[in-house]
Amino acid sequence: MASPTSWSEENFSCPICLDVFSSPVFTPCGHNFCRACITKFWDDQAQYKCPVCNELFHTRPDLRANILVSELAAQFKTSVRVKEQPCVEPGEVPCDFCTGTQLKAVKSCLVCFTSYCQTHLEPHQRVARLQKHRLVEPMDHLEERMCKEHDRLLELFCQTEQVCVCLLCTVTDHKSHPVIPLKKEYEVKTAQLGKIEAEVPQMIQERKQKIKEIKDTVKLSKKDADTVMADGLQALTALMRCIEKWQEDFNQTVKEKLKSTEKQAEDLIKGLEQEIEDLTNRSAEVKLLSHTEDHLHFLQAFRALKDPPPTRDWTTVVVRPPSYVGTWRRSLDQLEETLNMGMKKLCDAELKRVQQYEVDVTLDPDTAYPWLILSEDGKQVHYRGLMNGLPDNPKRFHEIACVLSRQSFSSGRFYFEVQVKDKSVRCLGVARESINRKNNIALTPKNGCWGISIMKDVFEFRDDPVVCLPLRAELHKVGVYVDYDEGLVSFYDVEARVHIYSATGCSFSEPLYPILRDNCSGLPLIISPVNQTD
Known part of the structure; x- marks a missing residue:
């Protein structure tokens, strides 16, 4: 047979x-x-x-x-x-009844605390008494569903201590604690899980967007680097013999700045990708947990899951394109004697770059010296010669005819222009927030001010010692460029399209404000809009 x-x-x-x-x-x-x-x-x-x-x-x-x-x-x-039915593989639940080769379980019984393969599950599907037992997806460690102290089924949830308890626990250690059925707490946590499940994709999307922003910044940095190197090569080709070493040093500096930016971007992207991986894993865990019908397993696993993985706040993270203005300045100062013919072209390109960082500046009347008059739009200031009777306050200058802007800057780059035609100016530049406003102080970097004074045929950078340089022509409009992170303050003759002076290696630790000091001539100083076609 x-x-x-x-x-x-x-x-x-x-x-x-x-x-x-x-x-x-x-x-x-x-x-x-x-x-x-x-x-x-x-x-x-x-x-x-x-x-x-x-x-x-x-x-x-x-x-x-x-x-x-x-x-x-x-x-x-x-x-x-x-x-x-395949045999049990790693991560699968074995049948508790199989002898010899164990098969994987297809169901676990919450009454018998036993897992069954399809063959050994048959009595639970046939016998009326066993059909009343609750069957769930296979799970390990069914013994953990029993209260270790009372050997009773964990079927309630203590809201005070956030743990699962049995019926006897409610008359002993948790006597005064509010308890609810596991199913009710399961429903509460399921709602919370849904919120987490909705938040994770959004967090992933935000980080992907940040990666895109960083990559776009790197592309712009590369383009800017190419433009800078091309401009330098074009302007200095005729003088290649005397500036060969300069060209090598200059290109190396630009590449190092770009490399530093790319390295910063790479590190940030790795951090974002790691968080995306962590959040993706969390999303998978959330999705897996959301499909379980086992209240106890859900609540025990939810305890470890409810706090999201530590993530960085990426909203303020940016990769700033490297600035090459300081690089131009240091190189050109060393070669000024031989580069006079090419200087104007170089400075014109430089000014166009810094003008891209134009900011809207308005003057703050609460800081103005009492004898100064400001226009209604906050764009002009002139010396009146009479006390305005304005109330004193901690922000107002008391001994120096100065006024600050309403706007402050604590990072990045900014640029503004001031019309000074037919004027001499005691100070035009930027000042730190804590500058002494009540005493007659020297407006120098040591005292928190980086500015130039303009006379008839000379300008001064008020440092210790003072830097004095002759004016090539009468100034009509001065441009001020600041790179906060680079520690750079540069001044330009806008109409002549030439650079006047740069203070490099500055150390900024406070917000900076544009500052003007009038020379008591009665003619206004005017904050002008930037015209990049000049």
Whole structure:
């Protein structure tokens, strides 16, 4: 006789339900059926006949179990299920009833605290008493569902201590604590989980956007670097013999600045990609947890999940394109004697670059010396010669005819222009927030001010010692450029398109304000809009 494993499913199929026999019985004509199938078939018929051969029985036959077919069908079921079900792999739950080769469990019983493969699960699907047991997706460590102190099922949740408890816990250690069923707390945490699940993709998207911003900044930095190097090469080709070393040093500096920017961008991108990976993993964990029906496992896992992984606040993170203005200045100062012919072209390109950082500056009347008059729009200031009777306050200058802007700058780059035609100016530049406003002090970097004074035929940078340089022509408009992070303050003759002076290596640790000091001539100093076509 052939082994059941060599037969097909048709050999063990009920002619009525077409499934493998369940409790097979045979009729007087010799045909086999599931007991439930043939019983229901005859219940619905007026006559009792065989569904296969149509033999008619005058009375309802007594059905007898076919023990041989039953045993063969059981062996066939087992052999088929063994073939269909893979053995337990890492991360899967094994069947607690299998001996020898363990099969993976398909369900776990929360009443029996046992996991079953498809074969050993059969009694829970057939026996009425076992059908009342709660079956869930396979899970390990079912014993952890029992209270270690009372050996009772953990079915309640303590809201005070945020732990799962059994019924006896509510009359002992958690007697005075509010407790609710696990299902109710599950619903609360599920709602929170949904919020977390919604937030994670948004956080991922924000970081992807930040990566795009950083990459775009790097592209602009590369373009700017190429432009700077091309400008330098074009302007200095005719003087290549005397500036060969300068060109080498200059290009190296630009490349190092660009490399530094790219390295900064690379590090930031790695950090963002790591957070994206962490958030993606968290999203997967959230999604997996959101599908579990096991209240206890959900709540225990949610405890570790509810706090998001530590992430950096990327909203203020930017990669600033490197500034090459200081590089130009240091190089050109060394070669000024031989580069006079090319200086104007170089300075014109430089001024166009810094003018891109134009900011809107208005003067603050609360800081103005009492004898100064400001226009309504805050763009002009002149000396009146009479006390305005303005109230004193900590922000107002008391001994020096100065006024600050309303705007302050604590990072990055900014540029503004001041019309000084037919004027001499005691100070034009920037000052730190804590500058002494009540005493007559020297407006120098030591005292928190970086500015120039303009006389008839000379200008001064008020340092210690004072830097004095002759004016090539009468000044009409002065441009002021500040790179806060670079520690650079530069001054330009806007109409002549030439550089006047740069203070390099400055150290800024406070907000900076544009500052003007009038020379008591009665003519206004005017903050002008930038016209890049000049």
